[in-house]
Amino acid sequence: xxxxxxxxxxxxxxxxxxxxxxxxxxxxxxxxxxxxxxxxxxxxxxxxxxxxxxxxxxxxxxxxxxxxxxxxxxxxxxxxxxxxxxxxxxxxxxxxxxxxxxxxxxxxxxxxxxxxxxxxxxxxxxxxxxxxxxxxxxxxxxxxxxxxxxxxxxxxxxxxxxxxxxxxxxxxxxxxxxxxxxxxxxxxxxxxxxxxxxxxxxxxxxxxxxxxxxxxxxxxx
Amino acid sequence: xxxxxxxxxxxxxxxxxxxxxxxxxxxxxxxxxxxxxxxxxxxxxxxxxxxxxxxxxxxxxxxxxxxxxxxxxxxxxxxxxxxxxxxxxxxxxxxxxxxxxxxxxxxxxxxxxxxxxxxxxxxxxxxxxxxxxxxxxxxxxxxxxxxxxxxxxxxxxxxxxxxxxxxxxxxxxxxxxxxxxxxxxxxxxxxxxxxxxxxxxxxxxxxxxxxxxxxxx
Numbered sequence: 199x200x201x202x203x204x205x206x207x208x209x210x211x212x213x214x215x216x217x218x219x220x221x222x223x224x225x226x227x228x229x230x231x232x233x234x235x236x237x238x239x240x241x242x243x244x245x246x247x248x249x250x251x252x253x254x255x256x257x258x259x260x261x262x263x264x265x266x267x268x269x270x271x272x273x274x275x276x277x278x279x280x281x282x283x284x285x286x287x288x289x290x291x292x293x294x295x296x297x298x299x300x301x302x303x304x305x306x307x308x309x310x311x312x313x314x315x316x317x318x319x320x321x322x323x324x325x326x327x328x329x330x331x332x333x334x335x336x337x338x339x340x341x342x343x344x345x346x347x348x349x350x351x352x353x354x355x356x357x358x359x360x361x362x363x364x365x366x367x368x369x370x371x372x373x374x375x376x377x378x379x380x381x382x383x384x385x386x387x388x389x390x391x392x393x394x395x396x397x398x399x400x401x402x403x404x405x406x407x408x409x410x411x412x413x414x415x416x417x418x419x
Numbered sequence: 420x421x422x423x424x425x426x427x428x429x430x431x432x433x434x435x436x437x438x439x440x441x442x443x444x445x446x447x448x449x450x451x452x453x454x455x456x457x458x459x460x461x462x463x464x465x466x467x468x469x470x471x472x473x474x475x476x477x478x479x480x481x482x483x484x485x486x487x488x489x490x491x492x493x494x495x496x497x498x499x500x501x502x503x504x505x506x507x508x509x510x511x512x513x514x515x516x517x518x519x520x521x522x523x524x525x526x527x528x529x530x531x532x533x534x535x536x537x538x539x540x541x542x543x544x545x546x547x548x549x550x551x552x553x554x555x556x557x558x559x560x561x562x563x564x565x566x567x568x569x570x571x572x573x574x575x576x577x578x579x580x581x582x583x584x585x586x587x588x589x590x591x592x593x594x595x596x597x598x599x600x601x602x603x604x605x606x607x608x609x610x611x612x613x614x615x616x617x618x619x620x621x622x623x624x625x626x627x628x629x630x631x632x633x634x635x636x
Contacts, residue, residue, distance in 0.1 A: 263575065263621035265582035267593065268613045275600075276610035353483070360486035364586060371488060384500040388493055392485060399484045 206386045210377065214390045217373040222398060224287070224369065225356040228294035232355065233348075235295060236302025243303065244310045254303065261300030266361050269293045274365040290362035290369075294355060301351045309344025310336065342413045349406035356399055370394045423608040430599045437595030438616070444512050444591070445581045449574050451517035456524020461554055463525060464532040475525070482522045488583050490515045495587040508587035520577055527569035531562040568632035575621040575628075582617065592616065 242254045261269075274289045284292070313336050321331045341348075363372030374391040378384050427434070463475050482490070494511040498504055506514075535558055543553040585593040596609040603609075 259622060259625070260618060263579075263625055264614050264617045265579040267582040267585070268610065268617055271593070271606075272610040272614055275606040277607070279605070279607040357486040360488040361583070371492070374492065378496055384496045388489075388497045391489055391492065395485050395489055403484065 202389070203383060203386055206381070206383050207390060210387075210390065213373055213377075214370065214394055217368060217370045218394045218398065220367070221359050221369045221394070224290055224294065224362065224367070225359045225398070227291050228298050228355045228359070229352050231291065231295035232298025232302045232351070235299030236306050239299065239303035240306035240310060243307050258300045258303050261297050262304075266293060266297050266358050267364060269296060270362065270365050286362075286365045286367040289365055290359075290367045294358060294362070297358065298351060298355045301354065302348070305344050305347035305351055306340065308347060309340040309342075312343040313339045342416065345406075345410055345413050349410065352406070353399060353403060356402060357395075360395070423605075423612075426603060426605055426608055427612055430603075433595045433599060434592060434612075437590060437592035440509075440589065441578075441581050441584070441591040441593075444509060444516070444584060444589070445574075445578045447513045448516035448520055448577050448581070451513070452520025452524045452573065452577065453570065455517060455521030457528055457559075459521055459525035460528025460532065464529045465550075465554075479522045479525070482519045487515060487519050487580055488586065490519065491583060491587055508584060508589040511587055512581070512584045512589060516577055516580060519580075520573060523573050523576075524570065527566050527573065528562070530569070531565035532558060534565055535561055564635060568628045568635070571624050571628040571631070575624045578620050578624075579617060 239254045239258070242250045243258075270289060270293045273284065273293050274286065277284070317335055317339070318331060321335045326334065359369060360371045363369050363375060366372070370391055374387045377387040381387075459475060459478075462471060466472075491511060494506060494515050495508060498511075499506050539557055539561070540553065543557045548557065581591070582593055584591050585597070593613060596613055600606050600609050
């Protein structure tokens with residue numbers, strides 16, 4: 199084991215702090231964006247809206263069956279060649295949202311489908327209107343049963359942020375790669391990198407496992 | 420469009436060479452993931468030792484919390500720095516993808532094993548099978564059907580993840596595309612091609628996985 203240079207770690211701690219915040223912002227933005235894509239998308243699939251359903255289904259297949267790395271390269275290097283220019287951050291957010299949207303659509307759709315037909319029939323028989331049924335009966339149960347899948351998607355997206363460094367976004371990976379190249383302080387840089395992701399993911403992961411427990415208690419008492 | 424096809428056709432040998440490297444890494448990682456995942460999954464399902472279970476959980480958590488690309492960096496940069504081992508990008512990638520794939524596969528295997536009724540285990544024991552015989556001849560053959568959709572899905576994830584190897588200097592299909600772009604200045608065509616290529620590799624597997632899942636339910 200090489201000796202660890204603690205001075206190096208202390209000096210670069212603020213840089214890692216900034217990169218961590220950027221990574222967090224990107225991850226949260228992507229989670230929010232993909233939920234905004236996911237909710238209407240899942241409803242379109244569930245209600246089998248004509249034409250739109252095919253578009254959404256094709257999007258889900260495409261986003262889930264291509265790597266984020268290829269999506270980012272296409273957005274950042276491919277599109278400018280046909281006149282569409284974006285910043286690295288916008289590209290990263292777009293790519294992550296594009297990827298996450300497909301996963302969120304599937305998770306939410308499975309949740310909606312888990313709400314049984316009898317639930318809707320009973321709601322109709324006690325005289326609830328369609329919008330009331332959607333708001334009071336279907337969505338609360340659908341969201342509750344989708345929680346584990348949604349949580350898994352959120353953690354997946356936070357981890358996928360590690361790829362955006364390839365298009366010059368100054369995230370944790372990009373910083374680490376730069377520092378290794380500049381100073382050869384490999385062990386120290388990687389320690390900071392791993393610590394950064396532990397700080398990013400562990401609280402989110404704990405939060406979600408508490409949420410899952412709460413949902414299960416609410417369902418089964 | 421014609422121009423794009425011509426460009427791809429002219430560079431087909433280079434792209435094929437890169438694709439070969441990509442598929443080789445994905446295939447090796449799939450192989451080790453299945454073997455490692457089967458062993459780990461069986462261990463987690465039936466070895467009720469507190470230390471074994473805690474170690475397995477810790478192993479899974481390491482890959483659940485820390486992104487694969489970070490692991491790739493650790494193996495590619497830190498292992499050679501900390502030891503005298505010289506690790507190539509390809510070796511680092513196969514190692515990391517296999518360790519990650521095995522952790523994912525063990526979840527699939529454990530989940531499938533849990534659906535096998537206890538009576539099957541008891542009956543196997545009762546006719547005097549050893550632990551290994553019981554698993555290889557009675558339990559696994561029944562569980563494999565239930566593992567297939569998840570395992571096929573994991574293969575598509577391994578293929579997609581393999582695109583990361585370009586970052587540690589492996590000359591895969593992404594790197595080959597970048598080399599062609601440097602020469603021809605056609606990023607749009609080549610990156611669109613890459614997206615379609617990965618889609619063509621993964622989509623049939625995803626469909627197969629979904630079809631099997633419907634059939635087994």
